Amino acid sequence: MSTNPKSLLLGALLLLLPIAGAAQTWQHEGGTLTLDEPPERIVALNWAATETLLLLGITPVGVADMAGYATWVQEPELPEGVANVGTRVAPSLEAIAELKPDLIVTSTEMAPAAELLERIAPTYVISVYKKGARPYDKAREMLTTLGEITSRKDRAEAVLADIEQTLNQQRKRLEQAGITDKPVALVNFLDDRHVRIYAPNGLFQTALESLGLTNARSDPGNYWGFSAIGLESVADASNSRIVVIEPLVPGLADSLANSPFWTYLPPVRDEEIYRIPAAWPFGGVYPVKRLAVALTDALIEGGSDNVR
Numbered sequence: 456m457s458t459n460p461k462s463l464l465l466g467a468l469l470l471l472l473p474i475a476g477a478a479q480t481w482q483h484e485g486g487t488l489t490l491d492e493p494p495e496r497i498v499a500l501n502w503a504a505t506e507t508l509l510l511l512g513i514t515p516v517g518v519a520d521m522a523g524y525a526t527w528v529q530e531p532e533l534p535e536g537v538a539n540v541g542t543r544v545a546p547s548l549e550a551i552a553e554l555k556p557d558l559i560v561t562s563t564e565m566a567p568a569a570e571l572l573e574r575i576a577p578t579y580v581i582s583v584y585k586k587g588a589r590p591y592d593k594a595r596e597m598l599t600t601l602g603e604i605t606s607r608k609d610r611a612e613a614v615l616a617d618i619e620q621t622l623n624q625q626r627k628r629l630e631q632a633g634i635t636d637k638p639v640a641l642v643n644f645l646d647d648r649h650v651r652i653y654a655p656n657g658l659f660q661t662a663l664e665s666l667g668l669t670n671a672r673s674d675p676g677n678y679w680g681f682s683a684i685g686l687e688s689v690a691d692a693s694n695s696r697i698v699v700i701e702p703l704v705p706g707l708a709d710s711l712a713n714s715p716f717w718t719y720l721p722p723v724r725d726e727e728i729y730r731i732p733a734a735w736p737f738g739g740v741y742p743v744k745r746l747a748v749a750l751t752d753a754l755i756e757g758g759s760d761n762v763r
């Protein structure tokens with residue numbers, strides 16, 4: 456019996472094609488994730504994961520600390536109808552199970568051990584913030600891997616290309632304005648006497664470097680990339696521009712007006728205090744873009760002598 460050569464060639468080519476529904480496997484911090492098909496019902500147990508899914512065009516069915524996301528992260532905006540599953544530190548396993556997810560995204564430091572979550576659904580564990588990690592690199596890894604897992608790799612690549620283009624544009628704006636000469640101190644006020652200052656090992660360092668700016672804080676912070684210091688210690692950044700990131704504590708302006716630590720700071724006297732909208736310093740890739748745009752706008756518009 457003769458065999459048609461064309462049939463043999465077609466059969467060989469078919470063997471090389473991926474089998475529909477074939478399982479795929481990814482390694483992660485909690486072990487191995489194997490899925491037969493892209494997940495559709497995803498629960499995110501930290502805001503970096505929530506942000507990343509939204510960037511991929513995926514609305515999670517459940518998130519942790521949903522109300523706080525709107526205050527601190529803001530963008531990308533979380534649509535209505537998403538369920539809250541408790542806090543990031545101690546999410547409700549019962550609430551997660553009720554959503555019947557086919558994927559849970561978490562990190563090692565913000566949620567129950569992966570084995571507890573694995574009893575509910577396949578779990579992907581990645582920690583953007585941990586000792587020795589470079590946050591932006593880990594955030595990129597989370598975005599690209601979740602893009603692969605959800606069959607949205609092209610979307611992930613487009614997001615990263617957009618961020619890179621935005622950073623280049625903002626750098627050119629600052630260079631043309633001639634205001635890359637002084638270091639920048641990025642701070643959040645914890646109260647009227649203490650600030651969180653962002654260090655070179657944090658997420659925001661990527662934005663500063665991409666903009667051609669120097670971080671006024673040279674010492675590394677904790678693995679989250681910040682140090683909590685007294686207001687008097689901000690004096691170390693005397694030859695710097697101080698950028699205050701919202702939200703502010705109530706009554707802060709009045710308190711600072713009467714603070715000897717604040718009123719005698721050289722950046723205050725020189726009207727080089729800049730206030731910018733909230734940018735989540737412990738997020739994924741997007742806060743780098745958000746901070747870069749807000750910071751560039753603020754520096755070009757000019758500073759003031761106080762936080763109002």
